[in-house]
Amino acid sequence: MRAATRAPVRAGSFAVQLIAVSVLVLPLLVVTLQAVSRGWFYPDVLPRELTFDPAGEVLGRRRTLAALADGLAVGASVTVVAFIVGWPAARVLAGRSLRARGLVFGVLFLPSLLPAVGLAMGVNIVLLHTPLRSSMGGVVVAHLVPTLPYAVALLTAVFVRTDVDQERQAAVLGASPWQRFRMVTLPAAAGGLAVAAALVFLVSWSQYLLTLLAGGGQVVTITMLLFSALSGGNPTTIAVLALCAALPSVGALAVASVCLREGGGR
Amino acid sequence: MxxxxxxxxxxxxxxxxxxxxxxxxxxxxxxxxxxxxxxxxxxxxxxxxxxxxxxxxxxxxxxxxxxxxxxxxxxxxxxxxxxxxxxxxxxxxxxxxxxxxxxxxxxxxxxxxxxxxxxxxxxxxxxxxxxxxxxxxxxxxxxxxxxxxxxxxxxxxxxxxxxxxxxxxxxxxxxxxxxxxxxxxxxxxxxxxxxxxxxxxxxxxxxxxxxxxxxxxxxxxxxxxxxxxxxARLLGVSNRWSGTLHGGRLHVGERCLAVCPSNALGPLEGHRRSRWGIRPDRVRVGCGGANPITGTVTALRFVGAFAEATIGEGAGAVIAHLPADGRWRVGDPVTVDLPIEHLIELEDS
Missing domain, CATH: 3.40.50.300 (P-loop containing nucleotide triphosphate hydrolases)
Structure with missing residues (x-):
């Protein structure tokens, strides 16, 4: 009887999983095929010729490599700075005694409610008056506006689940504040921190308008190259750049997934 | 250390x-x-x-x-x-x-x-x-x-x-x-x-x-x-009464109890308000002591090794541990004694 009632549930669950995989994997598969094909035109179901030559040519361009390097540098810098700034804020927000936690989160997420163009213009106007204009540092600062709220929110979620008494226990066993951080807090929160880092990195990695305005054309990322190619490039170049843009996301999510599994979700 | x-x-x-x-x-x-x-x-x-x-x-x-x-x-x-x-x-x-x-x-x-x-x-x-x-x-x-x-x-x-x-x-x-x-x-x-x-x-x-x-x-x-x-409350001295020490004896309501000077916190002479208590396991069943009290069992709780009985009602009720031999029922008359060596004066908090 119980097995009979479970069967439709299992079928439904399988269907949901199938749809999820299709939505995520099929576009990636199509883009991958496009990236390694030469001449894939309507109404062909599959490419006529599979070759790595166009992909190699796009990836071999100095501009592409520089964009990859800049994007990674900006994303990594933003993640580090967002963590350094967001860590103490998240510790306070995760504390039991803070009454106005909701209000603080509301204020923190206000920039996310603004239209992207308005936000980018505002940040750009501020940066124009500083030495950071049209520099990588400026782009990092600009990216902090949309990423910092996520960093604080994610770190807060991590610290809320972290057992503060473990740190107290470590203290009475003789661990200094630095030892407590290194040997207790960090390992206990590793999974959550990896997920937070991955998401902050991805928010930065996918920024187009902020990078364009704050970088003033001096800082070019893969996302910018992709947007540029979309307005007139050939499909293979677009597919290669799209894969380049997607790969760090997939990699970051994979790392986060492994960390979560090993860290027991904390 | x-x-x-x-x-x-x-x-x-x-x-x-x-x-x-x-x-x-x-x-x-x-x-x-x-x-x-x-x-x-x-x-x-x-x-x-x-x-x-x-x-x-x-x-x-x-x-x-x-x-x-x-x-x-x-x-x-x-x-x-x-x-x-x-x-x-x-x-x-x-x-x-x-x-x-x-x-x-x-x-x-x-x-x-x-x-x-x-x-x-x-x-x-x-x-x-x-x-x-x-x-x-x-x-x-x-x-x-x-x-x-x-x-x-x-x-x-x-x-x-x-x-x-x-x-x-x-x-x-x-x-x-x-x-x-x-x-x-x-x-x-x-x-x-x-x-x-x-x-x-x-x-x-x-x-x-x-x-x-x-x-x-x-x-x-x-x-x-x-x-x-x-x-006393924490350690299970559940019999605690306020009374007056007068003439070397403790007056609690109608009762007049004999007390031991060494169990008092001050002199027994004179006249003063005082708080006294006794553990239920020190209350003896039967008469023959200095402080016999007769009453009826108003509540009985089987605890295992003994039965915890409440004798009498109100502020003057006495809680005693009776043998858990099934002899006792609510409403039974019983006489207990409060041995003076176990009746102790408490600091009123």
């Missing part, structure tokens, strides 16, 4: 009352002192202040004559078992036990050996390679105990360490701590709200209630002769 807590005060909110209102007590070197009190009176706070995890608003803590105020928790020569084991999930059992040695810079092989030795002391050395999530509550608490002992503290503080375990496991852990205390001769302070646990474990008790230490002494002293009303 002896520990002295002097005039410690603590308040958690500006508007609130002092949770601790001048707590003072001494833990003699090598003793196992139980800090006993009802839930929520600040016993854990006292321990946290001694350990340096919470700052006191006023007062001092001295360890072997050295003032500990202002010394960071990790620099104090003592350690503490918190209410739950709080094992580090990412470390195996041996590494958990070796944690305190690791932060002290002890080499891996030496600390591993020390960890195994301490795990053997608490009887769980076979669990060395397991992770905390693979342990039962009792096993985890044994590992936590081994971890605390591994750093060889001058004083071991334990905050209701067996709160998470019940029945035989709790008893085993109590016996383990008593055995280790005898073997190591370490000064220990154990916080508990359980009178039986405090009596079973402690060679000294300090009773905390109302923000202060109400009583200090050996378990036997406090069992037979609690000084304060709060201690």
């Amino acid at each position: 002896s520990l002295r807590v002097e005039g410690v005060r603590k308040r958690f909110s500006r508007q609130g009352d002092d949770v601790l209102d001048g707590v003072s007590f001494t833990v003699p070197s090598g003793s196992l002192t139980c800090l006993l009190g009802p839930s929520g009176v600040g016993k854990s706070t006292v321990l946290h202040i001694i350990a340096g995890l919470t700052a006191a608003d006023a007062g001092t803590v001295h360890l072997a004559g050295r003032r500990l105020d202002g010394v960071a928790a990790h620099r104090r020569p003592l350690t503490m078992l918190l209410q739950r084991p709080h094992l580090f999930d990412h470390l195996d059992v041996a590494d958990n036990v070796a944690f305190g040695l690791r932060v002290r810079g002890v080499r891996r092989t030496a600390r591993r050996a020390a960890a195994l030795e301490h795990l053997r002391m608490v009887g769980v050395h076979e669990l060395a390679s397991r992770y905390p999530r693979q342990l039962s509550g009792g096993e985890a608490q044994r590992v936590a105990l081994a971890r605390a002992l591994a750093v060889q503290p001058s004083v071991l503080l334990a905050d209701e360490p067996f709160a998470g375990v019940d029945g035989p496991v709790r008893r085993e852990l109590q016996d383990l701590v008593i055995g280790l205390h005898r073997e190591l001769g370490m000064t220990m302070v154990v916080v508990t709200h359980d009178m039986a646990e405090a009596f079973a474990m402690g060679d000294r008790l300090a009773v905390l209630d109302g923000g202060r230490i109400c009583d200090e002494g050996t378990p036997e002293e406090l069992y037979e002769r609690p000084r304060s009303e709060r201690t």
